């Protein structure tokens with residue numbers, strides 16, 4: 001009769017309590033794993049949307065630019081430097097940009113915008129804006145022609161709800177019918193009707209690409225022109241009229257509200273800065289904190305010009321770092337509360353278990369069982385329960401988070417609008433399985449160990465005679 | 471030489487508000503092979519005396535020798551180990567381990583002693599045969615009658631090859647017939663194998679079967695007679 005077998009039988013002896021305890025550990029593990037996965041997923045989405053899509057993990061810029069991001073703090077672009085950086089193994093992409101604020105107007109509507117002068121070739125490797133190019137739009141005209149088509153008429157209700165919605169590809173468009181999927185032929189018809197023109201920039205273009213919310217705000221379409229007005233280099237004024245060659249739907253709503261892409265040459269012409277750029281933005285393959293530091297150091301070794309700074313996103317974007325940190329703290333506080341509840345649940349079980357069996361412990365010790373053996377066998381029971389709970393938690397939790405890390409939940413309706421207004425993409429992404437999952441299991445095991453201090457103390461202090469009397 | 475020597479033993483309980491003198495100046499010596507009853511009315515100190523002889527509790531004063539060991543000199547795990555190898559216990563309410571079968575209950579003690587699996591299985595089976603339960607080896611305690619459980623308890627007590635077996639009112643929960651069977655088993659073991667039994671009781675039928683009767687009254691030994 002091994003201790004393990006005895007522990008199993010003891011667990012079986014009070015099935016109900018075992019089931020209750022195991023399921024509370026199960027739910028706690030499941031909940032903690034899923035919640036943590038949501039948290040980590042949302043951080044990496046935030047980082048992806050703002051750092052990878054726009055900011056860059058590392059930037060090289062003029063030392064004055066951090067304090068005062070104006071055109072006077074730009075520097076001469078340097079192809080040689082770009083190539084050297086691109087050759088560092090952890091560097092995924094480098095791209096030069098000229099950034100300036102300006103006023104965009106059309107008719108009597110205007111809005112402050114961020115003009116991004118980009119090198120289309122390297123930018124494609126960096127953030128690939130072309131990917132977000134709008135190819136379909138549910139204009140009023142599309143809706144009208146639908147209402148005249150008896151074949152498509154039944155879809156009118158759904159489509160009317162998405163008036164003026166824009167889509168980068170057919171999959172995105174198909175999603176508005178997710179509740180009530182439509183046939184291929186209907187989808188093809190709608191795609192045909194709603195297709196819009198547009199392309200991305202090439203380096204010698206004289207036109208611009210607008211972000212989709214900005215275009216909607218200014219009531220502009222591909223083929224229209226936008227007027228840009230701002231400050232140029234050294235007090236000159238920057239003014240120009242540019243044809244719109246494409247519209248992109250940037251996932252980060254904050255950017256989608258205010259970005260104008262312009263070829264770098266044209267932007268330099270617009271602002272009157274000859275061959276100067278605001279910064280090199282750099283994306284990495286491995287983005288862990290450690291690799292970020294190491295790569296930043298190797299870039300620093302290459303950049304010899306004393307007026308240039310090499311900065312990580314964490315140094316530059318304190319707001320995002322703090323946002324993540326404070327969210328992480330509140331998430332951890334919540335998990336702590338969850339664990340506290342579970343801990344007291346486990347402790348309750350342990351206390352009941354000890355009180356129910358104190359007489360039996362007295363018998364075993366009087367027969368000659370050493371207290372440490374008794375403690376071990378009891379501990380084994382608790383660990384067994386914990387392992388079952390944690391195991392089932394993993395068994396259910398891991399497939400859930402793996403699935404949703406591949407197919408994130410896309411929100412719709414009011415919640416989505418709210419998130420968009422706050423500047424978040426309306427996605428509930430999950431982080432795939434990694435160390436944090438096992439971490440939750442370890443925390444639960446540690447709780448069981450702490451809870452088992454109670455029976456250990458009880459057994460050590462146990463007086464055989466009084467235990468036998470019970 | 472006596473296997474148990476009790477010398478001017480006092481036991482005073484003072485853990486509650488009033489002090490209770492449970493045993494007063496007990497002197498007793500018990501030899502190997504005895505079949506002795508400790509008798510007396512409820513509250514006379516029978517359980518207290520057996521607990522002290524069993525090394526489950528310490529006297530207030532006086533001492534107890536078992537073999538050549540003074541019990542008061544043993545503390546903690548040494549005392550537990552001493553019990554494991556020297557003393558067998560039978561309780562009034564059987565106290566078998568509910569999750570173990572009859573056979574496993576008997577084996578448990580030997581397992582704690584470190585006897586090999588094969589040997590303990592053999593001996594446990596033998597012992598259960600010996601107490602007339604050869605066919606109930608695989609039954610859990612809940613499937614056995616009180617009398618049967620108590621016989622398993624006797625087999626368990628014997629398993630460690632103890633110097634003596636202490637039984638505190640072993641028949642108190644049993645009916646007449648089961649009492650008879652249990653006493654027969656105990657007597658047989660005593661007669662054929664020289665197992666020393668010390669048991670407390672206030673049942674006259676049990677007293678009649680004892681070969682020595684120690685009568686306690688208010689913590690004193692009132693009489694000590696050999697039949």
Ligand SMILES: Nc1ncnc2c1ncn2[C@@H]1O[C@H](COP(=O)(O)OP(=O)(O)O)[C@@H](O)[C@H]1O
Pocket residue numbers: 483484485486490491492510511512513514515516517518519
């Ligand atoms: N733990 C204890 N605390 C206080 N008094 C006790 C305790 N155990 C027993 N007693 C008292 O000691 C006396 C002897 O008890 P006990 O040995 O149980 O007698 P018996 O077994 O003969 O009925 C009784 O008066 C009883 O109330």
Ligand SMILES: [Mg+2]
Pocket residue numbers: 516517518
């Ligand atoms: Mg008693």
